[in-house]
Amino acid sequence: xxxxxxxxxxxxxxxxxxxxxxxxxxxxxxxxxxxxxxxxxxxxxxxxxxxxxxxxxxxxxxxxxxxxxxxxxxxxxxxxxxxxxxxxxxxxxxxxxxxxxxxxxxxxxxxxxxxxxxxxxxxxxxxxxxxxxxxxxxxxxxxxxxxxxxxxxxxxxxxxxxxxxxxxxxxxxxxxxxxxxxxxxxxxxxxxxxxxxxxxxxxxxxxxxxxxxxxxxxxxxxxxxxxxxxxxxxxxxxxxxxxxxxxxxxxxxxxxxxxxxxxxxxxxxxxxxxxxxxxxxxxxxxxxxxxxxxxxxxxxxxxxxxxxxxxxxxxxxxxxxxxxxxxxxxxxxxxxxxxxxxxxxxxxxxxxxxxxxxxxxxxxxxxxxxxxxxxxxxxxxxxxxxxxxxxxxxxxxxxxxxxxxxxxxxxxxxxxxxxxxxxxxxxxxxxxxxxxxxxxxxxxxx
Amino acid sequence: xxxxxxxxxxxxxxxxxxxxxxxxxxxxxxxxxxxxxxxxxxxxxxxxxxxxxxxxxxxxxxxxxxxxxxxxxxxxxxxxxxxxxxxxxxxxxxxxxxxxxxxxxxxxxxxxxxxxxxxxxxxxxxxxxxxxxxxxxxxxxxxxxxxxxxxxxxxxxxxxxxxxxxxxxxxxxxxxxxxxxxxxxxxxxxxxxxxxxxxxxxxxxxx
Numbered sequence: 001x002x003x004x005x006x007x008x009x010x011x012x013x014x015x016x017x018x019x020x021x022x023x024x025x026x027x028x029x030x031x032x033x034x035x036x037x038x039x040x041x042x043x044x045x046x047x048x049x050x051x052x053x054x055x056x057x058x059x060x061x062x063x064x065x066x067x068x069x070x071x072x073x074x075x076x077x078x079x080x081x082x083x084x085x086x087x088x089x090x091x092x093x094x095x096x097x098x099x100x101x102x103x104x105x106x107x108x109x110x111x112x113x114x115x116x117x118x119x120x121x122x123x124x125x126x127x128x129x130x131x132x133x134x135x136x137x138x139x140x141x142x143x144x145x146x147x148x149x150x151x152x153x154x155x156x157x158x159x160x161x162x163x164x165x166x167x168x169x170x171x172x173x174x175x176x177x178x179x180x181x182x183x184x185x186x187x188x189x190x191x192x193x194x195x196x197x198x199x200x201x202x203x204x205x206x207x208x209x210x211x212x213x214x215x216x217x218x219x220x221x222x223x224x225x226x227x228x229x230x231x232x233x234x235x236x237x238x239x240x241x242x243x244x245x246x247x248x249x250x251x252x253x254x255x256x257x258x259x260x261x262x263x264x265x266x267x268x269x270x271x272x273x274x275x276x277x278x279x280x281x282x283x284x285x286x287x288x289x290x291x292x293x294x295x296x297x298x299x300x301x302x303x304x305x306x307x308x309x310x311x312x313x314x315x316x317x318x319x320x321x322x323x324x325x326x327x328x329x330x331x332x333x334x335x336x337x338x339x340x341x342x343x344x345x346x347x348x349x350x351x352x353x354x355x356x357x358x359x360x361x362x363x364x365x366x367x368x369x370x371x372x373x374x375x376x377x378x379x380x381x382x383x384x385x386x387x388x389x390x391x392x393x394x395x396x397x398x399x400x401x402x403x404x405x406x407x408x409x410x411x412x413x414x415x416x417x418x419x420x421x422x423x424x425x426x427x428x429x430x431x432x433x434x435x436x437x438x439x440x441x442x443x444x445x446x
Numbered sequence: 447x448x449x450x451x452x453x454x455x456x457x458x459x460x461x462x463x464x465x466x467x468x469x470x471x472x473x474x475x476x477x478x479x480x481x482x483x484x485x486x487x488x489x490x491x492x493x494x495x496x497x498x499x500x501x502x503x504x505x506x507x508x509x510x511x512x513x514x515x516x517x518x519x520x521x522x523x524x525x526x527x528x529x530x531x532x533x534x535x536x537x538x539x540x541x542x543x544x545x546x547x548x549x550x551x552x553x554x555x556x557x558x559x560x561x562x563x564x565x566x567x568x569x570x571x572x573x574x575x576x577x578x579x580x581x582x583x584x585x586x587x588x589x590x591x592x593x594x595x596x597x598x599x600x601x602x603x604x605x606x607x608x609x610x611x612x613x614x615x616x617x618x619x620x621x622x623x624x625x626x627x628x629x630x631x632x633x634x635x636x637x638x639x640x641x642x643x644x645x646x647x648x649x650x651x652x653x
Contacts, residue, residue: 078528081601081609082616083514088506089537089596090484267486315592316585317486335582337479337498342586361590380586 112360114376114386118417119406121390122155124148129393129412131308131325131352132219132233132260132276134177134190136397136410141184143201144399144408146416147175152189154201157401165189165199166206179221179228184402188228190218196230198242210247213238220308222262222271224285229271231259237273237283254281254296260308265317270297270336272320274307280322282336298339304328309365311354313379323351323365331365331377345382347375352396357422358404364421366409368394374409376421388419455566459556462563462636463522469574469632469639470530470548471515474599475501476581477532477546481588483595495575514599517610521603522550522637525557529602533619537594542619544588544645551638563635573632577641580629587627588645621646 126149128135135147144155145165150173152165168175168191177190186207189197196210196218214232222229227249228240235257239250252273261274271283280300287294300322309323309331318337324330329349333342350368357364362385363377372395374388393412400407405424410416472494479489479500484507489500502508521527527550534544555561600616609615624644631640 079603079605079607079609080616080618081603081613082598083510084612084614085510087510087597088504090594269486315590316482318480319585333586335480335585337500338579338582340579340583342583361592380590 112423114388115420116386116388118388118390118419120418122416122418124410124414124416127410127412127414127416128174129396131306131350131394131396132258134179134220134260134308134397135175136399136408136416137178137180137187138399138401138408139180139184139187139201140182140402142402143180143184145178145180145187146410147178147189149174151175152178152187152199157406163204165201165204166197168197176217176219177221179223181223181228182225188221188223188230190221190230192217194218194232196221196228196240198228208242210240210242213240213248219258219260220262220273222264224264224268224271229262229264231255231262231273231275233258235259235275235277237262237271250294252281252283252294252296254299255279260306261310261322263310263312265312265320265336266314267317270318272310272312272322272336274303274310274322276306278303278305278307278324278328280307280310280334282320282334282339298334298336300332300334300339300341302332302341302344303330305350309351309354311356311363314356314358315361321354321356321363323347323354326350326368331363331382333380343380343382345377349373350394352394353398353409355398355400355407358400359423362422364398364407366395366398372411372413374398374407374419374421386421388421390417391415455564456562457565457570457634457636458562459523459525459560459636462556462634463519465570465574465634466522466550466637466639467515467519469577470518471511472499472501472578473546473548473581473641474511474514474532475499476578477534478502478507478597480582480585481534481544481591481595483534483591483597495571495578497575497578499578513612517613518601521601521607522552524607525552525554526604526607527552527601528604529600531600531602531619532597533600534591534595534597535619537596542621542646543591543595544643545619545621545624547642547644549640549642551640553636556636565633565635570632570634573630576630577632580641584627584629584643588643623647 124146138144142157144157146153151167152175154163154165172191172193174192175189176192179188185202187199187201189199194214194216198207200207213230214234214236216233218230218232220231226241226243228242229237231237235255237252237259238248240247241249255275255277257276259273259275263272269285273281281296282298284297303324305325305328307322307324311321313319318335320334320336322332330344330346331351332344335342351365352368353366355364361379363379365375367373371389372391372393374395375384376386378385391411391413395409395411397410398407405420405422407419407421408416476499478484484502484504488502488504490503491498492501518527529550530548532546533542535542621644625647626642626644629641
């Protein structure tokens with residue numbers, strides 16, 4: 001409690017900066033400003049009780065209170081007015097069932113048990129230990145894709161079955177990135193030879209190859225409906241419309257070195273890109289034009305090492321979290337509307353991946369030397385809620401199950417681990433369907 | 447030449463009222479956007495105060511704010527506006543979660559004797575820009591609004607103001623035991639506006 005107060009006082013002085021409090025203001029050390037306090041109300045409450053004692057027999061307390069309130073307002077010569085017509089209510093963003101879950105959790109707010117060890121470990125032989133690649137993705141149809149060397153494997157979380165999607169030739173491989181399309185059926189596979197293959201996972205057929213986007217390996221990809229955005233070692237970012245023959249529709253130039261992180265915001269309006277040149281760019285979809293390279297909306301230069309970890313906040317649409325590599329070790333938060341850095345936290349270790357919880361105000365980061373841990377943070381306080389250890393080498397890749405409860409992590413130790421780190425929404429718990437749960441056999445405690 | 451530059455920096459009561467009421471319009475829009483009261487898609491970007499600002503495109507919200515700033519401007523010109531408060535409430539319970547308080551001090555001499563004051567537009571805009579930046583970055587410390595919210599605006603006026611037909615008297619919609627953060631101020635030399643946001647304590651963090 002004391003520490004918290006001190007903290008808030010500090011933030012006060014930061015915000016006011018140069019200006020000292022004007023002396024004539026009513027203030028003290030603990031309540032720096034009383035302008036939000038209603039002295040009339042306080043006065044009325046005080047005098048109100050007195051009167052009530054004296055004339056306890058007369059009119060009901062509520063009547064007396066109202067009279068006194070009116071009096072107090074007269075004395076003060078202030079009138080508080082509001083429009084008769086209220087502003088329109090916002091359209092509900094969430095289905096009402098989610099809403100009730102918010103209220104339930106709010107009233108109870110139980111502490112959630114976070115299992116400290118992984119629920120399951122799978123071998124991932126030949127997983128490439130390369131910070132700049134993106135070799136793990138969990139699709140909306142609950143199938144996990146992982147690239148091991150020249151092969152993409154699919155692991156179906158609903159029945160734990162494994163299948164091979166594709167093995168590429170040695171001269172084209174290894175595979176440098178995988179990314180599920182939003183439909184959970186089509187998957188993009190980025191290659192060391194600068195090509196990108198599109199596959200239909202249902203029929204195990206290759207649909208097309210995207211060529212000519214890059215001059216070197218494609219280490220990062222992100223989908224925005226029918227647009228597949230690819231980031232290359234050549235520093236280029238290309239928007240490909242996968243429906244049309246000449247698929248290159250936009251090019252974003254801004255990175256001098258390999259693009260290792262790419263994420264579209266949930267609205268599909270903004271793209272965040274991170275590179276080995278320590279830069280983060282925010283690109284605005286509406287600023288894009290096909291005839292000339294698009295300029296970035298914001299260039300964020302605060303990181304001091306490569307930025308691969310990018311995560312858009314699911315509950316605050318213009319909030320982006322970014323994590324820096326070995327020389328930087330910080331997680332930073334950005335308002336992508338203004339480009340302002342909102343917060344920066346030193347984690348003490350390389351940040352390889354970041355995931356927001358879909359159900360709680362929490363952020364999960366994965367790290368390298370020395371602990372190779374996953375750290376769960378409470379947002380916005382950035383209090384550490386849990387540190388999950390088990391991996392014996394840096395945790396390069398993370399992916400979240402479609403229900404948001406389970407996180408898969410793949411590390412340089414050639415293992416794939418599953419963690420039940422994020423809480424289950426109240427509604428999902430009650431209407432849990434076995435075939436949607438990746439680990440229905442495991443007791444989930446909350 | 448010299449006299450012309452001086453003339454440019456003169457500010458009248460009317461001009462000041464226009465600046466302050468316009469500020470309230472942009473501030474209201476910015477708060478609604480940054481606090482996610484209305485969906486992101488319902489806002490469009492414009493350039494103002496040297497910053498990208500977002501304005502609602504929702505006709506209902508737009509007309510509410512337009513009517514509001516028109517009325518505020520009138521009160522500002524008569525020097526009878528003491529305070530403007532924007533409250534953000536839970537849609538479900540009507541509980542007040544956040545209260546953006548703009549206190550106004552009016553130079554009474556200007557109102558009574560209709561004299562003017564001197565301050566450059568540029569300087570005022572710079573002061574307003576600082577506030578707008580703080581509003582945008584306030585999401586770092588304000589508790590998350592994790593439920594649908596509605597807003598309302600309260601105007602504290604002098605008692606002798608006639609209540610306009612479209613307005614009613616309201617309770618102050620206070621927050622019990624709030625956390626408060628004071629933001630920057632701006633001063634047109636006629637109207638001085640102090641900004642302060644108070645919000646409900648987040649019980650979770652206190653555990």
